Amino acid sequence: MFEKHGSRFATLLLFSILFVMAAEGPAFSEPSLERGKYLVEGPAACGNCHTPKGPDGEIPGMDLAGMLVEKNDAFTAIAGNITSGGSVGSWSDEELAKAIREGIRPDGSVIGPPMPMGLYRGISDDDLKSMVMYLRQVPAVDNDPGTSQYNIPLPPAYGPPITSVATVPEGVTVEYGAYLAGPIAHCTECHTTFGEKGPMFDTHLGAGGFEFHGPWGTSTASNITPTGLDTYSDTELDGMIRKGVRPGNARMLPPMPYPYLARMTDNDLAAIVLYLRSLPPLPDGGK
Numbered sequence: 001m002f003e004k005h006g007s008r009f010a011t012l013l014l015f016s017i018l019f020v021m022a023a024e025g026p027a028f029s030e031p032s033l034e035r036g037k038y039l040v041e042g043p044a045a046c047g048n049c050h051t052p053k054g055p056d057g058e059i060p061g062m063d064l065a066g067m068l069v070e071k072n073d074a075f076t077a078i079a080g081n082i083t084s085g086g087s088v089g090s091w092s093d094e095e096l097a098k099a100i101r102e103g104i105r106p107d108g109s110v111i112g113p114p115m116p117m118g119l120y121r122g123i124s125d126d127d128l129k130s131m132v133m134y135l136r137q138v139p140a141v142d143n144d145p146g147t148s149q150y151n152i153p154l155p156p157a158y159g160p161p162i163t164s165v166a167t168v169p170e171g172v173t174v175e176y177g178a179y180l181a182g183p184i185a186h187c188t189e190c191h192t193t194f195g196e197k198g199p200m201f202d203t204h205l206g207a208g209g210f211e212f213h214g215p216w217g218t219s220t221a222s223n224i225t226p227t228g229l230d231t232y233s234d235t236e237l238d239g240m241i242r243k244g245v246r247p248g249n250a251r252m253l254p255p256m257p258y259p260y261l262a263r264m265t266d267n268d269l270a271a272i273v274l275y276l277r278s279l280p281p282l283p284d285g286g287k
């Protein structure tokens with residue numbers, strides 16, 4: 001992380017952090033069930049893909065029990081039952097964690113799109129542990145949503161094996177906002193222009209343009225760089241992100257996970273807004 005010539009400074013910094021910790025008690029949050037519940041039911045919105053929906057939204061008693069997410073020429077993607085009533089019930093905590101962060105199941109098979117695997121590789125060790133803790137105690141549902149079929153080749157892996165991802169300190173900072181908008185809430189998965197190999201993070205981060213088709217018709221992911229958001233106040237952005245309502249009260253279209261994002265804390269929302277406002281402005285993608 002630190003460059004060589006900075007290592008003495010890093011050591012000093014580490015000591016001062018340890019000193020502050022010793023003086024003020026633990027400053028780092030430990031993995032916890034509470035944190036896991038917040039992430040899974042809130043900004044990470046796992047249920048947006050994994051909880052079966054009926055005409056009135058989520059079907060009660062079916063939390064995370066699996067559903068058909070997308071059917072197109074390239075694939076029929078079925079998000080599995082991730083309660084202990086599904087096949088994950090027989091996996092160890094480590095195996096479940098590896099499936100979430102690296103997209104590799106215990107039998108070596110790879111989890112396909114649209115689960116946002118590229119971004120999930122950035123979930124911190126602590127948050128991953130918290131998520132697994134929470135998933136382990138979600139009520140088991142006996143439901144078999146079926147099996148996905150991919151007519152496109154899946155990669156053998158999404159990258160080299162991950163040993164550790166450091167915690168990004170919580171706070172209203174661009175850095176924490178980037179962590180939330182990326183690895184946790186995958187805003188940038190939907191809002192980055194898609195190319196042949198998926199979202200073009202290097203050149204089109206946040207520029208939008210991807211079209212989603214569903215019972216609602218077609219919705220297009222907006223440009224969430226400052227080019228797209230400059231004219232909105234922070235309160236208007238809150239309305240769109242946590243309530244799914246545009247200025248003037250028009251309801252926004254799926255599949256943005258509004259009911260989940262609604263559970264996001266004020267500070268987490270503020271960190272995301274700070275981050276979005278710091279992005280390099282880009283013209284609308286996909287045009």
Ligand code: HEC
Nearest residue numbers: 044046049077078079080087099110111112113114115148
């Ligand atoms: C955008 C949709 C989407 C989101 C969001 C999503 N998933 Fe998935 N997930 C899928 C799909 C689709 C599959 C199955 C892919 C396949 O069959 O290869 C899957 C598979 C899985 C599997 C493997 C299940 C099995 O039985 O093989 C686990 C575990 C999992 N997801 C956990 C999570 C967790 C935890 C979250 C939230 C942090 C999450 N997913 C968010 C779509 C999603």
Ligand code: HEC
Nearest residue numbers: 185186187190219220221222240241252253254255256257
């Ligand atoms: C599953 C895909 C998806 C995810 C995840 C997602 N969005 Fe969206 N978002 C959309 C779509 C589609 C629209 C357009 C909705 C419409 O036209 O009514 C949208 C619209 C918006 C808008 C409205 C901007 C404008 O000018 O129209 C904002 C702001 C926004 N998203 C921010 C976010 C943030 C922040 C996150 C993460 C916390 C996020 N989105 C996660 C798909 C997504």
